[in-house]
Amino acid sequence: MNNFTYQKVSNPNDALNKISKNNAANFIAGGTNLIDLWKYNLAHPKTLVDINGLNDYKIIKEDEHGGLFLGALATNSDTAYHKLVEERYPLLSKAILAGASAQIRNSASNGGNLLQRTRCYYFYDASSPCNKRNPGSGCPAKNGLNRIHAILGTSEDCIAVFPSDMCIALAALEAVVHVKSPDGEREIEFSNFHRLPGDTPELDNNLKVNELITGISLPSEGFAENYSYLKLRDRNSYAFALVSVATGMVLENNKITKIRIALGGIAHKPWRVVAAEEFLVDKSPTEENFASAANMILKGAKGFGKNDFKIELSKRAIVRNCIMALHPESQRPGAQPSL
């Protein structure tokens, strides 16, 4: 670990000031991702700006639009177990609790979760080629160990996936990310927050350099009646998703009036296909209809050998999870399959 300067801030302007004045400066929140990257010789901050003192961004409160504001520095645990989140947005609560371990969730912040980096083996190994870490060096995953890699939205340069669970629920909930920079504040729709790799795989998202995430707001619709998060992985806890699905649904007289389906573990960003969701509107919540939607969502999916199974698995996972959403009481710990 290189030597570095550590600065604690207690107001956002100070934070922005310090980050833009220093070269190779990074915000640090829970540190559960940044410190690992640093220890593995993948990140080399010279200045750490500790934003854990920004108390205004630790709060979770109802906003003026009937939604909920989640402070960027509230921890993943405090968010998942918050009464209003549990009551109104159980999908988010379940997704968060399906991620990492209790200890990590106690440290991890909501802002940091959005910015966590991929778990691609090659990205994590400083001596391997990787276009995301070292643009132009190549992508060994395409012909290598790609069982955990993407099947949708991939590019010639990168087939990494975005590993978050929380963000898959946020995508389904159509959250909005609030950011602040020296130029002012702006809001980014969740579907525009993360990026596809294209020919700039080094960029994970559309946050600009020196921008601070202040919070995430959830719209009023929380799908508390019919929701489900399903996470398929190599063990029941403490493993990233090979495929995950977040479903939120509104039903009237056994017809779907609104549905959101987001997939994780299969692309460089949470994956949603609006056309498939629209297709389901006014339809009955049947396996056949969900299977048709699943086919639409997986359209264009492409495997790289070891991850070919994800295409069929994703379809089955969508169908199961939509059925599970009809029985939200069946949710199992760790978002294991139920019913």
Added chain:
Amino acid sequence: MKTSKQIGKSVNRLEGYLKVTGAAKYAGEYDVPDLLQGYIVNSTITKGKILEIDESAAHALSGVVAIFSHNNRTKLPWFDIMYADMDAPPGTPFKPFYNDQILYNGQPIALVVAETFETARYAATLINVTYDEEPFETELAAHLDDARDPKKGIATLIKPLPPSANGDFEKAYNDADAQYAGEFIHGTEHHNPLELFTTTTVYEGDGKLTVYDKTQGTSNCQIYIANVFGLHYKDVRILSPFVGGAFGSGLRPQYQLFLCVMASLELKRNVRVTMDRAQMFTFGHRPQTIQKTRFGATADGTLTAINHTAIAETSQHEDYTEVVVNWANMLYPAKNTLLDYKLVPLDVFSPMDMRAPGGSTGLHAIEATMDALSYILKVDPMELRLLNYAERDVSADKPFSSKELKQCYLQAAEKFGWANRKSEPRTTRRGNRLVGTGMSSGIWDVIALPAKAKASINKKGKLKVKSAVTDIGTGTLTVMTQIAADSLGIHIDDVTFEYGDSNMPLSPIQGGSYTTGVVGSAVKAACESLKKKIFKKAKKMNNSTFNSVALEDVVFEDGSIYLKQDKSNFVTFKEIIADNDGKKIKASKNNIPNVLKLKQYTRAAHSAAFVEVEVDEQLGIVNVTRAVTAVAAGKIINPKTARSQILGGMIWGISKALREETLMDHNLGKYMNTDLGEYHIPVHADIHELDVIFVDEKDDIINELGSKGVGEIGLASMAPAIANAIYHATGKRINKFPIHFDQLL
């Protein structure tokens, strides 16, 4: 104090309190003054030559004290024999920093020594190495044609090569009414004990060293270090009282020990070298192995033909072998056998024993083949085993020293409720989940080796017993204390067992499930010898009433010697020592097994595992919902610690069947999932109901204690039982481990 028999009692771990409170110190936790910290630099290529190591940026960093590599290493011996440790397979042992050659990816090529660990680790990233790369081969499946017979060596004594063919396999197989042929693929696994490999070397001056090391053999490391660095044995003291798991990875001295000692000797300073988790994947591992079976049986279920072949990887420099194919004919007395075991040298580090080496690999193939045959024959899987029950080991034409495997089957089946099983696959459901049950036999060798122990008793009547043996978390300290207490007839609180120190009497490395039998027998023998001496002194006491009494006529109990005939006639140990001017009475014993007697028997522990799984029909997710393992392992010295061993073995079985695998990118020649986030071992949420039964088994042959060891037998039967249960649930026979859920879609 009144004593009660300790052997057979569930005595709590004596060091448990120290461990759970953090007071137990591990190799990397000793407070040593002016300690320097080393960090290892590993090769990032798989094969070739180092052209240059540019250390300038690292040296420029404040706090860096020295950088070692092949360029400036200590003068080292040439001869392989000087590097050979107790567990070295035939071949040329790996010699760190020996020259510029790169033999495998991750090979240690430099050591940075600095004032702090963080500085050393950072400096290591600033070292720039240029290589001349050569093509390499790491994939076993691509090189099966290169398979050859293993070289023989001392290791072959403990790991015999397959017995020669019997009868006419091909004919018997062709004539068989039922046949099953399978191919079984096992990937690489790494031991991954929680404690990282660490050495702390205290430089005592004058070529003297005190070394705290993570190891399964203090004597082994002492001999290795003395030989390699030309030191006197007595000047090298290796201490390893607490070991945070090892599972075989500490059977050989690891390279951090070598590097730490070298730096300490060169710098004449105290040095610590700690591996990080990724570096834990840069030495021994369970080898990739590809097996084939062909078993044939008559219509009534009698097994007539067994063909089992295995091809395993080894390194280019050593022929590491395992016993993979010898087990089937020990379990099932078929008359026609064809067994073969071959190696393919690849550009990897030498594989290394990992819990139930060979056995856990081979039994998967054997027991899955038996299972498959049972469905073809329409015979219950347990019934098929009972039909082919070996009362005698036909593969060696010897009787078993004892064998209660039948009781293992019956008692485990009863507890599991096997009788209620529906025989057809895919016949039970819970919602979307298919439910299946499966079973397997297990077998593991009982090894006898020499070991030494010393015993002494002081004027307070306290017994002290010593051995260099380690306690790798298995409960060795507790069990040895129990054995010593009973041997001398003394209260357990009056016994101290000192261990984990190469200054103490020589002990073999702790592995192969033999420690309790081997070291326990030495402890018992030393205590027996001490008894004789105490008795002799007792007879010499003034007014001794034992003058004309023989040793057979007395008992040692409650810290006293009693006349058997008349218990009112006794003398306490304290009185005897007081009469000895308060001087301790000491005894030492080198316990050498009676090889001639042992050779007449096949000596093995057995087990039977019964498992229930649920498999999500559409999504493939597997859960082992319950399992029962029954074990016949002779005398169980401590049922509590023994049960923990079996539970650990069962969980390992879940891991082996469903979870763990080291992923190698064969284009890079490199293991890629080298952390515990991506190297998946089971978590609590993966473990459901587990039950252990110890079956009564008496064995007067194997050793003085009649104890067979329980470290590995719990694993042997578990993984195949899971594969068999998955077949019963789904009708899919997956012969590649680990079974990932996507194989069941």
